[in-house]
Amino acid sequence: MFRIDINAKLRLVFSLLLLFIAAIQLPTASGEPTYSKPKNIIIMFADGTTSSQYEFGRYSSALLRQQSFAVTDVVMTKGQFQLMKTESANYYVTDSAAAASAMSTGYKVNNGVISIAPDGKFPPTLMQVAKLSGKRIGLISTAPIYDASPAAFSVHAQSRRDSESIVNQYLELAPDVLMGGGSDYFLPRSVPGGKRQDSKNVVEAFQGKGYQYINTPAQLNQINSSQVLGLFASEDLDYEIDRKASETPNLSQMLTTSLQVLNKDPKQKNYKGFVLFAENENTDSAGHQNDVAALMRDLWAFDDAVKVALEFQKNNPDTLVIVTGDHETGGFSPTYGRKNLGPAGNANYSNVDIDQLKQIERYTMSLKEFSDQFKAKVRQGSGRAELSAYLSNLLEEGFPGLILDADLREKILTQGQLGPNSNYLPSNILALAIARQTGFYWASSGHTPAPITVAAIGPGSKIFNGFDDNTSFATKLRLLMGQK
Numbered sequence: 001m002f003r004i005d006i007n008a009k010l011r012l013v014f015s016l017l018l019l020f021i022a023a024i025q026l027p028t029a030s031g032e033p034t035y036s037k038p039k040n041i042i043i044m045f046a047d048g049t050t051s052s053q054y055e056f057g058r059y060s061s062a063l064l065r066q067q068s069f070a071v072t073d074v075v076m077t078k079g080q081f082q083l084m085k086t087e088s089a090n091y092y093v094t095d096s097a098a099a100a101s102a103m104s105t106g107y108k109v110n111n112g113v114i115s116i117a118p119d120g121k122f123p124p125t126l127m128q129v130a131k132l133s134g135k136r137i138g139l140i141s142t143a144p145i146y147d148a149s150p151a152a153f154s155v156h157a158q159s160r161r162d163s164e165s166i167v168n169q170y171l172e173l174a175p176d177v178l179m180g181g182g183s184d185y186f187l188p189r190s191v192p193g194g195k196r197q198d199s200k201n202v203v204e205a206f207q208g209k210g211y212q213y214i215n216t217p218a219q220l221n222q223i224n225s226s227q228v229l230g231l232f233a234s235e236d237l238d239y240e241i242d243r244k245a246s247e248t249p250n251l252s253q254m255l256t257t258s259l260q261v262l263n264k265d266p267k268q269k270n271y272k273g274f275v276l277f278a279e280n281e282n283t284d285s286a287g288h289q290n291d292v293a294a295l296m297r298d299l300w301a302f303d304d305a306v307k308v309a310l311e312f313q314k315n316n317p318d319t320l321v322i323v324t325g326d327h328e329t330g331g332f333s334p335t336y337g338r339k340n341l342g343p344a345g346n347a348n349y350s351n352v353d354i355d356q357l358k359q360i361e362r363y364t365m366s367l368k369e370f371s372d373q374f375k376a377k378v379r380q381g382s383g384r385a386e387l388s389a390y391l392s393n394l395l396e397e398g399f400p401g402l403i404l405d406a407d408l409r410e411k412i413l414t415q416g417q418l419g420p421n422s423n424y425l426p427s428n429i430l431a432l433a434i435a436r437q438t439g440f441y442w443a444s445s446g447h448t449p450a451p452i453t454v455a456a457i458g459p460g461s462k463i464f465n466g467f468d469d470n471t472s473f474a475t476k477l478r479l480l481m482g483q484k
């Protein structure tokens with residue numbers, strides 16, 4: 001009995017010692033703490049999204065889908081959590097190009113610039129460093145794949161609008177997976193849907209390098225190459241709320257195929273894993289439009305993709321999953337608005353609960369789609385009565401149950417303004433009607449400087465904690481790849 005007791009005590013002391021050693025980060029010779037280095041890194045990137053949007057994803061997912069929301073309920077709850085400030089080199093409020101450049105290179109750049117520092121230097125991008133580390137690399141997005149965020153994570157350009165140059169640099173960088181929208185700047189103007197001035201066909205150039213080219217969701221299940229170019233729309237992929245499954249894949253489908261391609265021969269000698277950047281852009285676009293229903297559907301779609309990443313991690317434990325974004329969009333601010341302009345107080349407050357969510361769930365059209373259709377009708381030169389009837393029909397079709405107050409109806413019919421911080425019209429006007437009825441208000445149609453969340457789970461995730469600058473994302477990922 002006595003001997004067993006001593007053994008138990010020894011074991012306890014030994015376990016505590018191990019815990020103590022694990023708790024302190026052992027410094028290396030250079031004095032830097034060491035972190036376990038993941039083989040694979042999946043960066044799940046929700047553009048325009050931070051804690052207020054994720055929290056809405058969690059609440060709506062729980063009440064309307066009876067499903068957990070993996071970003072908050074798994075990655076944030078069980079993993080590590082950090083906040084980042086986002087100001088760019090020249091402005092307090094960043095754009096996607098400057099934010100992603102800082103996270104990719106570790107240098108602040110001016111708004112609109114793709115990973116070129118204000119002093120004209122071209123610091124290496126995250127994907128270039130990943131490639132130098134011998135890793136396979138992939139970029140997927142619901143935006144055009146040459147859009148600001150994936151571009152800043154991989155290449156350099158004086159302007160985020162230098163789409164031809166960005167695509168040319170992709171061909172040179174040769175990511176093993178490149179998927180999203182944006183076939184327009186891969187194709188010459190002579191081809192339907194092509195916009196390139198230089199008459200190059202970059203799709204054919206990729207094929208010449210041995211890439212398999214696909215452009216339908218069905219083809220995602222027919223991959224027989226270790227390098228894939230997938231372009232599923234001429235510009236952006238549709239919002240989840242508008243998407244036709246037979247024509248456009250969602251992020252989960254692109255991610256599933258990308259992971260298969262990147263992880264094809266994990267047992268191969270010298271296989272060093274991969275870095276994959278997977279972006280949902282529609283969360284940002286929904287913010288600009290102040291479109292709460294589209295945001296909700298795309299947050300769910302993003303979360304479904306995070307679940308795909310976590311499932312991959314289960315089977316490949318040497319994988320780090322990071323969930324982050326670049327900046328907040330829209331000043332998303334659900335609140336208890338007054339039902340009318342009478343005195344404030346409980347009797348006159350309209351609180352957000354399941355009823356408001358159910359109202360939003362009935363919408364079947366994005367505000368962008370609504371705007372496009374309405375503006376097309378205006379361009380036809382329709383008279384006021386015809387326009388008014390058209391508006392009513394459109395609302396009935398896409399937004400059943402929505403009450404459009406007379407003042408806002410008038411603004412839409414006369415193509416009026418809402419305010420200097422509302423640049424997406426008439427979307428933002430209809431969004432205010434939705435807010436009055438449901439409590440889902442917005443502060444702006446632009447970006448805000450709300451700090452961005454980084455949540456991470458898996459090997460190396462401990463490096464993400466506290467409050468830091470967005471340039472620290474680049475530094476930390478370099479450490480995790482064993483690079484400076």
Ligand SMILES: [Zn+2]
Binds near residue numbers: 284285288329447
């Ligand atoms: Zn944006």
